[in-house]
Amino acid sequence: MKKFMYVLLACVFVVSSFSACGNSKNKYYEKSNIVMDTAVTLSAFGPNAKEAVDESFKRLDEIEKMASTTIETSDIYKINNFSGKAYVKVHPEILKxxxxxxxxxxxxxxxxxxxxGPIINLWGxxxxxxxxxxxxxxxxxxxxVGYERISINEAESSIMLKDAGMSIDLGGVAKGFATDEVLKIYKKYNIENGLINLGTSSLYAVGKNKENKDWSVGIKHPRSEDSNAFLGVVKISNEALSTSGDYERYFIKDNKRYHHIMDPKTGYPVDNGVVSDTIVINGDIEDNGMIADILTTTVFSLGAEKGIELLDxxxxxxxxxxxxxxKIYTSQNFKERITDLNKDFKYAN
Known part of the structure; x- marks a missing residue:
């Protein structure tokens, strides 16, 4: 389940200037590749920056091979293939x-x-x-459709979908989980500053930028075709950020927008007036990337009132x-974090 987020280019350019520094502490390394069906960019500063980034990409490949719905050897493919038939032994990461x-x-x-999954496949x-x-x-x-019919045998690390024809899709979870895994590798190599950007859907800002300030992240304008148009800017440091929207994967028929975020109860795209949402989680929270990824879909589906209530x-x-x-609804103290608010929007609370 892809989502849209743009890191302001100015920040990336400022960070890149570290590569010219002689101090090994400020040594800069950046690498981009297609992983999990999306463009991933990892950057890091420090003597072991290259080692951290390269190892991180290997880890991302491992996660993709476990969580993909299309790779026949993946745990998720097997779970779906054996729905209603048998338990499938899975990796600890999938179980988590x-x-x-x-x-x-x-x-x-x-x-x-x-x-x-069956509804997602039906709409295509x-x-x-x-x-x-x-x-x-x-x-x-x-x-x-029904999470209650996911059977988990934790003792044997196995999962079964109780009814034939059921299928699961970790598109709203796996990239956030992968962000957490990359962060673990960054910590292993003592990376104090860097940017983990998994396909514009899950992002973690490590430390500070060149000016020793928080990273600036531009949130996509949900109704502008201009990729450089932002709803506003959020500053983060040692925090995970994820955003969901109805604007990246959709089609319009008879003047109605049908997007990829499905309502499990109706089988139709969520239709509650929400067009996008952004979640930020403190890096001290365990599994912050995965939780942020899950929460963006959850809050989007809950709607403005219940979504804010959950965040608070x-x-x-x-x-x-x-x-x-x-209109923009914010949780407690989040309004102060948004700068350069686009004139198209106004706060509701």
């Missing part, structure tokens, strides 16, 4: 992601649900086969929700 997903499904009363949004399914088709697939209930977690009326 699925357990966390179920936890947030319960917390959100099903607003977040990784078993929407973002593929060459995207279409508006019939009411009958959707009704036929809805019985295959979670320590060291904050964010904003943007609606189709160009």
């Amino acid at each position: 992601m699925v357990k966390a997903s179920v936890q947030y499904s319960k917390l959100s009363n099903g607003a977040f649900d990784i078993t929407t 949004i973002g593929t060459d086969n995207e279409r508006l399914p019939s009411v009958e088709e959707i009704k036929a697939k809805l019985p295959l 209930s979670m320590p060291q977690v904050s964010g904003e929700i943007t609606t189709s009326e160009n």
Whole structure:
């Protein structure tokens, strides 16, 4: 499940200037590659910057091979293939992601649900086969959605989907989990400053920029075709940031937008007035990247009122929700974090 986020280029250029410094502490290394079906850019400063980045990309490849829905040897492919038939022994990483997903499904009363695979495949949004399914088709697939029918045997590290035809998709979890894994590698190599950018969907800002200031992250304007148009700028340091929107994968039919964030209860794209949301989580929180990734979809699906209520209930977690009326709802103290607010938007609270 792809999401949109743009790191302000000025920040990247400022960081790059470290490469000219003679001090090995400021040695800079950056690498980009296509992983998990998206463009990933990792940058780091320090004597071991190259080692940290290279090892991180190897780790990302490992995660993709476990979590992909299309690689036939992946755990997720096997789980889906054996739905209603048998348990599949999985890697600890997959067990962790699925357990966390179920936890947030319960917390959100099903607003977040990784078993929407049959519905996602039916719509095909973002593929060459995207279409508006019939009411009958959707009704036929809805019985295959339900996180309650994910059976986890933790003792044997195995998972089974109870009904044949069910399928799970970790698109709203895996990139956040991968961000956390890269951060572990950065810490292993004592990287104090850098940027972990996984496909513009999950981002972690390590330390400070060249000027010893927080990193500036531009949040995509949800209704502008200009890739350089921002809703506003959020400054982060040693924090995870994730954002979801209805604007990256969608199609329009009869003047109505159909996007990729599906409502598990209706089988249609979420239609509650939310067009995007952004979540920031303190780096001291364990699994901050994965939680941020999950929460962006969860909060989007819950809507402005319930979404903000959830954010305000979670320590060291904050964010904003943007609606189709160009109103921005913020959790406690998050309004102060947004700078350069686009004139198209105004605060609702």
